[in-house]
Amino acid sequence: xxxxxxxxxxxxxxxxxxxxxxxxxxxxxxxxxxxxxxxxxxxxxxxxxxxxxxxxxxxxxxxxxxxxxxxxxxxxxxxxxxxxxxxxxxxxxxxxxxxxxxxxxxxxxxxxxxxxxxxxxxxxxxxxxxxxxxxxxxxxxxxxxxxxxxxxxxxxxxxxxxxxxxxxxxxxxxxxxxxxxxxxxxxxxxxxxxxxxxxxxxxxxxxxxxxxxxxxxxxxxxxxxxxxxxxxxxxxxxxxxxxxxxxxxxxxxxxxxxxxxxxxxxxxxxxxxxxxxxxxxxxxxxxxx
Amino acid sequence: xxxxxxxxxxxxxxxxxxxxxxxxxxxxxxxxxxxxxxxxxxxxxxxxxxxxxxxxxxxxxxxxxxxxxxxxxxxxxxxxxxxxxxxxxxxxxxxxxxxxxxxxxxxxxxxxxxxxxxxxxxxxxxxxxxxxxxxxxxxxxxxxxxxxxxxxxxxxxxxxxxxxxxxxxxxxxxxxxxxxxxxxxxxxxxxxxxxxxxxxxxxxxxxxxxxxxxxxxxxxxxxxxxxxxxxxxxxxxxxxxxxxxxxxxxxxxxxxxxxxxxxxxxxxxxxxxxxxxxxxxxxxxxxxx
DNA sequence: CTTATAAATGTATTTTTATTACATACTGTG
DNA sequence: CACAGTATGTAATAAAAATACATTTATAAG
Numbered sequence: 001x002x003x004x005x006x007x008x009x010x011x012x013x014x015x016x017x018x019x020x021x022x023x024x025x026x027x028x029x030x031x032x033x034x035x036x037x038x039x040x041x042x043x044x045x046x047x048x049x050x051x052x053x054x055x056x057x058x059x060x061x062x063x064x065x066x067x068x069x070x071x072x073x074x075x076x077x078x079x080x081x082x083x084x085x086x087x088x089x090x091x092x093x094x095x096x097x098x099x100x101x102x103x104x105x106x107x108x109x110x111x112x113x114x115x116x117x118x119x120x121x122x123x124x125x126x127x128x129x130x131x132x133x134x135x136x137x138x139x140x141x142x143x144x145x146x147x148x149x150x151x152x153x154x155x156x157x158x159x160x161x162x163x164x165x166x167x168x169x170x171x172x173x174x175x176x177x178x179x180x181x182x183x184x185x186x187x188x189x190x191x192x193x194x195x196x197x198x199x200x201x202x203x204x205x206x207x208x209x210x211x212x213x214x215x216x217x218x219x220x221x222x223x224x225x226x227x228x229x230x231x232x233x234x235x236x237x238x239x240x241x242x243x244x245x246x247x248x249x250x251x252x253x254x255x256x257x258x259x260x261x262x263x264x265x266x267x268x269x270x271x272x273x274x275x276x277x278x279x280x281x282x283x284x285x286x287x288x289x
Numbered sequence: 290x291x292x293x294x295x296x297x298x299x300x301x302x303x304x305x306x307x308x309x310x311x312x313x314x315x316x317x318x319x320x321x322x323x324x325x326x327x328x329x330x331x332x333x334x335x336x337x338x339x340x341x342x343x344x345x346x347x348x349x350x351x352x353x354x355x356x357x358x359x360x361x362x363x364x365x366x367x368x369x370x371x372x373x374x375x376x377x378x379x380x381x382x383x384x385x386x387x388x389x390x391x392x393x394x395x396x397x398x399x400x401x402x403x404x405x406x407x408x409x410x411x412x413x414x415x416x417x418x419x420x421x422x423x424x425x426x427x428x429x430x431x432x433x434x435x436x437x438x439x440x441x442x443x444x445x446x447x448x449x450x451x452x453x454x455x456x457x458x459x460x461x462x463x464x465x466x467x468x469x470x471x472x473x474x475x476x477x478x479x480x481x482x483x484x485x486x487x488x489x490x491x492x493x494x495x496x497x498x499x500x501x502x503x504x505x506x507x508x509x510x511x512x513x514x515x516x517x518x519x520x521x522x523x524x525x526x527x528x529x530x531x532x533x534x535x536x537x538x539x540x541x542x543x544x545x546x547x548x549x550x551x552x553x554x555x556x557x558x559x560x561x562x563x564x565x566x567x568x569x570x571x572x573x574x575x576x577x578x
Numbered sequence: 579c580t581t582a583t584a585a586a587t588g589t590a591t592t593t594t595t596a597t598t599a600c601a602t603a604c605t606g607t608g
Numbered sequence: 609c610a611c612a613g614t615a616t617g618t619a620a621t622a623a624a625a626a627t628a629c630a631t632t633t634a635t636a637a638g
Contacts, residue, residue: 019614019615019616020615020616021615021616021617022615050616051616051617051618052617053616053617053618054615054616054617057615057616068624
């Protein structure tokens with residue numbers, strides 16, 4: 001993806017030392033950025049009540065090579081929802097204002113994750129999943145539901161799978177592991193003592209450990225493979241959730257990869273699962289709940 | 290946000306009846322779309338080995354008003370990751386190709402949800418949450434983990450909250466409800482018989498029911514308030530997951546709204562929760578797990 | 579296999595748009 | 609208040625895009 005230039009927030013920044021005429025240009029653009037992306041330099045110059053070269057200089061000052069390039073960058077930063085990204089939710093926000101902010105933060109986190117994932121690593125993880133005889137998903141606290149979700153996702157494969165949130169259960173299963181057992185451990189911080197110890201136990205007993213966690217964390221070091229997610233997290237106030245979306249999507253990527261690897265083999269199995277759900281629905285059944 | 294034009298996928302579509310020269314233009318653009326957004330019409334014409342008016346006509350045929358407008362739209366569809374959106378994961382995809390596809394599908398789902406949410410409805414939902422004395426999150430199957438996640442999220446408020454996935458438990462709690470009890474029921478299809486009955490039971494007993502579900506579904510009709518999500522779902526093959534991301538983010542929006550409404554009041558409570566987690570971490574504690 | 583006709587493409591021109599060079603008007607400082 | 613130095617505008621030039629129109633190419637009827 002193109003580097004987000006985020007022109008727009010630069011424009012609005014009061015710290016920017018614009019000259020009088022340039023400020024007029026900035027104001028005119030801010031008044032209707034959408035329109036600006038489709039305007040000619042003459043039109044914008046008129047709207048700002050300045051001369052055309054002033055507009056041109058303004059564009060160059062902001063890092064564009066000229067007016068057309070500026071319009072392009074502006075359009076790009078408009079498209080990426082930059083309008084809200086940098087602005088955290090504030091005390092005086094109301095539903096119409098904070099709703100897009102939160103969605104945009106989530107979108108931004110997914111974009112960031114998408115651009116930072118190493119496909120080779122994913123490939124290796126899929127290898128491990130396909131090779132495994134038994135899969136355990138472990139998570140505690142907020143990551144517990146993620147593990148559970150993964151269980152549903154991986155249930156369609158023929159490999160036995162289960163999710164566990166209870167630390168004692170996790171520890172027992174890890175200690176009893178044997179080759180062919182795959183432990184996928186999810187932890188945003190990678191610092192939860194219980195999970196790190198569990199990972200070590202599992203490897204000591206010859207199980208394989210894959211973690212989805214923070215870069216350079218104790219858990220990452222204690223794993224055979226670590227998919228590290230560095231989603232710049234929300235403030236102290238608002239509990240982390242964007243990381244969970246990234247984790248969930250990542251697990252979906254892995255599940256999809258496994259599906260593709262298995263090809264046609266697993267499909268009858270899938271059909272059986274669907275059929276078993278039909279009777280729990282008011283007609284026109286779909287696959288989810 | 291701007292309507293995604295998705296020019297790019299139109300370009301690649303083989304169904305498009307392009308003439309010989311126009312096909313050359315399409316190929317030239319597809320060869321390097323990024324570059325095209327910064328090219329002049331002359332440069333592109335040369336790259337495609339056609340005349341300039343041909344390029345211009347090509348642009349108009351694709352719905353642009355001219356070449357500059359075409360470049361703008363192309364840049365926009367490039368930025369929105371349109372490269373992959375319409376292209377479902379295919380049998381011959383490998384990790385480097387399907388990974389961005391899945392992330393983009395998720396991003397797209399969130400964008401769609403963001404643009405379809407009615408802030409007034411969110412406002413009402415927040416009213417109900419703030420007014421409630423007890424909150425229950427119900428979900429079955431894939432939505433179970435979402436309910437559980439919500440429990441974590443809402444735990445920081447002083448209102449007692451719990452999540453339940455067991456149908457019998459759900460039914461019992463619903464039947465025993467009283468005014469002040471708020472049931473938030475999550476179901477992608479809105480057709481799970483057990484959940485719809487549970488909703489009715491809860492309302493019969495004077496509890497309040499809010500659902501996060503499909504538009505015009507039995508569950509939506511059985512609820513006091515229904516937040517409907519219509520995330521065009523994945524194919525039959527790949528189980529629905531984008532809907533869950535939308536649900537999760539939506540719950541985050543609601544939780545944020547409640548936080549803002551409560552203002553400073555709940556903060557000591559939050560601090561206490563954080564302190565209680567500190568000892569489970571390897572130094573430098575963060576808030577998630 | 580012509581030939582008429584329409585569609586497609588290209589050439590040359592005009593119009594629009596952007597940039598540059600340069601002149602003028604400000605701003606602040608000694 | 610004069611003199612840098614910067615900021616802005618004017619006018620000319622260059623670049624880009626769109627148009628009008630000519631030519632070619634394909635298509636179908638005879």
